[in-house]
Amino acid sequence: MTLTDTRPLAPTGAYPTPARPGDDRFVPLAAEVGAVAAAHADEHDRDATFVTEAYAAMRANGYLRLAVPEDLGGLGATMRQVCYAQAELARHDGATALAVTMHLYLTLMQAFRRRKGAADAEAVLRRVAEEDLIIATSGGSDWLWPGTVAVTAPHNGTEGFLVSGRKAFCSQSPEATVVATSAVVGEPGDGAEVLHFAVPLSADGVRLEETWDTLGMRGTASHDLVFEDVFVPADKVMGRRPWGEFGVPLAAAALHFAPLGGATYLGIAYGARDVAVAGATATARGLRPLADLPRVHRQVGLMDAKLRVAWWALLGAIDELGDDYAADASSLATVMVAKRQAVTEAIAVVDLAMDVLGGRAYFRRSPLERAYRDVRAGTFHPLTPEATLAYAGKLALGDPGASE
Numbered sequence: 001m002t003l004t005d006t007r008p009l010a011p012t013g014a015y016p017t018p019a020r021p022g023d024d025r026f027v028p029l030a031a032e033v034g035a036v037a038a039a040h041a042d043e044h045d046r047d048a049t050f051v052t053e054a055y056a057a058m059r060a061n062g063y064l065r066l067a068v069p070e071d072l073g074g075l076g077a078t079m080r081q082v083c084y085a086q087a088e089l090a091r092h093d094g095a096t097a098l099a100v101t102m103h104l105y106l107t108l109m110q111a112f113r114r115r116k117g118a119a120d121a122e123a124v125l126r127r128v129a130e131e132d133l134i135i136a137t138s139g140g141s142d143w144l145w146p147g148t149v150a151v152t153a154p155h156n157g158t159e160g161f162l163v164s165g166r167k168a169f170c171s172q173s174p175e176a177t178v179v180a181t182s183a184v185v186g187e188p189g190d191g192a193e194v195l196h197f198a199v200p201l202s203a204d205g206v207r208l209e210e211t212w213d214t215l216g217m218r219g220t221a222s223h224d225l226v227f228e229d230v231f232v233p234a235d236k237v238m239g240r241r242p243w244g245e246f247g248v249p250l251a252a253a254a255l256h257f258a259p260l261g262g263a264t265y266l267g268i269a270y271g272a273r274d275v276a277v278a279g280a281t282a283t284a285r286g287l288r289p290l291a292d293l294p295r296v297h298r299q300v301g302l303m304d305a306k307l308r309v310a311w312w313a314l315l316g317a318i319d320e321l322g323d324d325y326a327a328d329a330s331s332l333a334t335v336m337v338a339k340r341q342a343v344t345e346a347i348a349v350v351d352l353a354m355d356v357l358g359g360r361a362y363f364r365r366s367p368l369e370r371a372y373r374d375v376r377a378g379t380f381h382p383l384t385p386e387a388t389l390a391y392a393g394k395l396a397l398g399d400p401g402a403s404e
Helices: 027-047 052-061 079-092 094-115 121-131 247-281 294-321 329-362 367-380 385-396
Strands: 135-137 149-152 160-170 178-185 193-200 206-209 223-233 237-242
Touching (some): 027 052, 052 094, 079 294, 094 121, 094 135, 094 247, 094 367, 193 223, 193 247, 247 294, 247 329, 247 367, 329 385
Parallel strands (some): 135 178, 149 178
Antiparallel strands (some): 149 160, 160 223, 178 193, 193 237
16 A cells, blocks of 8 residues: 555554544545556656656646636535545645645635635635636745845836845745736835735746755645746735734735645645555555554554644634734734644654664665654744744743734
């Protein structure tokens, strides 16, 4: 059994069974994409090339429209349903799941903005549904303190800004249509204003530099994007905030990323757990199955316990948000604590899976080897596990949570 298998799991309840009717409605779509992704995952991991075949499959079956409301031509998946789907996709290939997480969380954010009355959100969602618009992000690049600079400058009679700088960690950039990003007006520093906007990757002055050569998640092609006097019309600015503070635009983005990111890393861990269980129950001539060993009983039980509790944390955070949540400090802390639990437990589960199988898991031919590398990327997404604890503690001690 490999990370790409879709056979039923052992009946322990470790895998996220639907807590509510319809939670797993879109899991079959994710499995379709996952089967395609898995067939090419080793090649993309080896060469650090983008998961193009999986994206073609997502266009074909509508997965890119997953979080667009049905009345706008999408599939209407809720945040819970997207999490279930992403966990399934990540069981097959973590890089594919993480890459499309960036598009899906921004789609969810646009649906949130539409509900809150943002005039421009509906047009974006319609383009995702009708044109297969793919949204990338530079959110993990410069976070609260963008170094990319916007200078006020009209262009052909249109008010706007010329943006220059470099953005790293732009996942799925070879396939993306636009990138959601930010820039500081004038000199970075206290008192400066940050603009949030989207730029077409085909715009004059946008250049992709292939810099992505990493330990794991190599198929995400999270290259650098370079901006050289890229014109952004003033009416395309989606939000503004003080430099160094969350503000609504950044808080809304982080709020929708955290549950999906957590689900993606747990999906990698579910796949690793499957490999360990299958390997432990396999029999070899003259050898005693690992499943006979008491230490393996405990290790598998511990993996399942960690997976179940971490998944409950994600669902609990989404439930705590409710249907009419706000992009505020309390909501942000809720989902970030859940993401922290998911990421740290996912890493622990992959490590346990390797311990179950022992030395055989150390070979590059083992599917656990890639899972071991990929799952560790989870600690680098803002807020990191340690920053999450500090943020939650600040809120508990009376800080308003305006900045990290």
